[in-house]
Ligand code: DGT
């Protein structure tokens with residue numbers, strides 16, 4: 001199309017590209033979810049249906065944008081970690097962030113009826129418009145990235161322990177919200193643990209991992225067996241039925257402790273830049289070369305892995321060896 005005299009306005013657009021060779025984290029957060037959760041009667045302090053819906057939307061994002069190597073979610077937020085060398089949208093930050101926010105929000109609405117069901121299995125009506133804000137943050141080193149996700153997981157722990165104690169005092173202890181708040185002023189983690197156990201017989205460490213640790217999404221190769229029917233060879237057209245086992249890259253929803261070494265050791269190939277393209281989640285290497293196409297490996301299936309409890313902290317004095325509970329400074 002020929003340039004019009006209006007064409008010059010295009011020059012006002014900026015296409016800020018994110019610094020190369022840095023981990024891109026897109027963090028999204030539900031806008032006004034305090035009201036949104038109340039309006040839709042989310043269970044307090046945690047509504048497993050709502051968390052599973054967040055997780056399902058995040059799984060869909062990873063399948064849609066396979067350069068995401070991991071994601072971490074808690075409450076109404078999700079952090080998506082893109083491969084350090086991604087060339088998605090030529091690393092245009094606005095485009096990456098807005099695409100994630102938009103895709104996540106739409107999926108959240110689309111999948112609402114499957115997840116937000118009542119005791120009879122009937123979908124709860126969606127009576128407000130869920131929407132999310134987003135930001136891109138860059139981390140230059142793996143240490144920074146690990147500290148970032150540790151920070152979010154520690155935040156999850158602090159909030160969840162507080163909320164669990166607060167709502168137990170209100171719902172089981174009969175305190176008003178004001179009284180419960182006053183009761184918790186100046187308390188540390190050990191005090192809340194003690195209160196839950198001695199007054200309500202609740203062992204906080206036995207609360208579901210999904211609530212205590214949040215959700216960690218990552219890729220794993222899962223063997224899938226398919227049945228195929230076809231001729232044995234060109235010479236012999238007789239159809240035969242064969243079973244073929246393939247390794248399919250699948251998004252796993254886990255609830256592991258990101259302050260422990262285990263997760264990072266298990267995924268060293270993804271997080272070590274030298275081999276990330278050989279063994280990372282994208283079989284389609286083109287994704288990393290800026291073609292921006294959807295990798296063929298993606299699958300809609302979520303495999304819920306029975307989470308392993310965090311191993312006790314080892315004697316090494318490393319910050320990372322500590323669990324989220326220990327790292328919250330209480
Ligand atoms: P914002 O992000 O500044 O627009 O404001 P909010 O209201 O979204 O605040 P935020 O993001 O700091 O806190 C998340 C809110 O969402 C918080 O009030 C608790 C609520 N929420 C998230 N998940 C659940 C849940 O499973 N159950 C209940 N009852 N509330 C939840």
Ligand code: MG
Nearest residue numbers: 029030031033
């Ligand atoms: Mg929010």
Ligand code: MG
Nearest residue numbers: 029075076077
């Ligand atoms: Mg939030």
